[in-house]
Amino acid sequence: MMILSSVKPFGTPVMNLIRKRKSVRTYKKVAISPEDQDGIRKFLAGLPKPPFGTQVRFQWMAPGQDDAQMLKGLGTYGFIKNPAGYMAGACERSEKGLQDFGYLMETVVLHLTGLGIGTCWLGGTFTKSRFSERMKATEQEWIPAVVSAGYPAEKARIFDSWVRKGAGSDKRKPWSELFFRIDFTRSLDPGGAGPFSDALEAVRLAPSASNRQPWRILLSDGGDLHFFLQRSSGYEKKTKWAGMLDLQQADMGIAMSHFELQAREAGLSGSWVAQAPGIAPVPEQKQYVITWKPR
Numbered sequence: 001m002m003i004l005s006s007v008k009p010f011g012t013p014v015m016n017l018i019r020k021r022k023s024v025r026t027y028k029k030v031a032i033s034p035e036d037q038d039g040i041r042k043f044l045a046g047l048p049k050p051p052f053g054t055q056v057r058f059q060w061m062a063p064g065q066d067d068a069q070m071l072k073g074l075g076t077y078g079f080i081k082n083p084a085g086y087m088a089g090a091c092e093r094s095e096k097g098l099q100d101f102g103y104l105m106e107t108v109v110l111h112l113t114g115l116g117i118g119t120c121w122l123g124g125t126f127t128k129s130r131f132s133e134r135m136k137a138t139e140q141e142w143i144p145a146v147v148s149a150g151y152p153a154e155k156a157r158i159f160d161s162w163v164r165k166g167a168g169s170d171k172r173k174p175w176s177e178l179f180f181r182i183d184f185t186r187s188l189d190p191g192g193a194g195p196f197s198d199a200l201e202a203v204r205l206a207p208s209a210s211n212r213q214p215w216r217i218l219l220s221d222g223g224d225l226h227f228f229l230q231r232s233s234g235y236e237k238k239t240k241w242a243g244m245l246d247l248q249q250a251d252m253g254i255a256m257s258h259f260e261l262q263a264r265e266a267g268l269s270g271s272w273v274a275q276a277p278g279i280a281p282v283p284e285q286k287q288y289v290i291t292w293k294p295r
């Protein structure tokens with residue numbers, strides 16, 4: 001499997017960007033500067049192959065005159081004000097496609113954060129929207145989410161703080177609920193995670209749809225880190241009903257990118273392999289996704 005080895009994109013410790021990134025929903029009414037646009041273009045051109053090797057493509061879209069209301073009717077729960085543009089992406093219509101999409105899009109989000117550009121992931125039903133028309137998405141592609149972007153307004157609206165409160169955005173689950181060793185009955189603390197404590201903390205700070213934080217990671221005796229998706233009850237039914245894609249698969253890709261970027265920056269090499277741990281039975285509502293195998 002390919003790895004994120006060629007990306008040294010940030011010029012600043014990636015953990016700083018991970019800590020700095022928060023969803024920004026109100027922007028200054030200014031366009032992205034030509035230098036920053038140039039930087040974004042170059043960054044997109046240099047994106048690595050994602051872990052599962054599926055095809056993902058991105059397109060930066062400045063809203064045109066006729067489509068100031070590009071998000072209208074798309075059911076995104078946070079109302080977005082004055083975006084300077086959107087990063088849209090299309091992926092293969094599969095679980096792996098959604099994971100690869102999350103992984104690469106989040107790498108782009110961190111790059112934008114480094115440029116001082118605020119972002120907000122927006123999940124919705126984009127596959128049949130104006131975004132899809134602009135991207136010329138094919139029948140084989142999904143547009144699972146877009147990211148709104150712009151320089152953050154000095155003062156966020158009260159509305160934004162309601163959205164943050166509604167989603168509990170400032171809270172993250174404690175380590176004891178997210179990370180485990182050997183099986184899911186024993187939790188892992190930063191001391192037990194040894195060199196991986198920062199990479200796991202980077203996962204804990206990741207954004208996720210409705211801030212559900214569905215990532216669970218199991219450190220095996222041999223030192224492999226197994227990534228699982230914890231299904232929220234009723235989530236699949238609800239999203240299907242709303243005509244939305246399984247964004248928790250994209251959440252997993254986001255977690256993988258935070259983990260790998262921090263691990264590599266700390267000089268820890270490894271690769272993604274499909275090698276589920278031999279725990280039986282896998283607890284209910286947990287889906288095995290991928291393993292990070294240190295070298």
Ligand SMILES: Cc1cc2nc3c(=O)[nH]c(=O)nc-3n(C[C@H](O)[C@H](O)[C@H](O)COP(=O)(O)O)c2cc1C
Pocket residue numbers: 021022023024075076077078079120121122123124145163167168169170206207208209210211247250251254
């Ligand atoms: C896949 C995905 C979809 C999201 N969809 C929306 C959305 O439609 N509207 C919105 O306002 N925020 C959306 N968010 C932002 C989350 O609510 C936010 O990341 C979470 O509450 C944590 O807050 P933070 O990003 O400020 O750390 C989404 C995030 C992810 C990762």
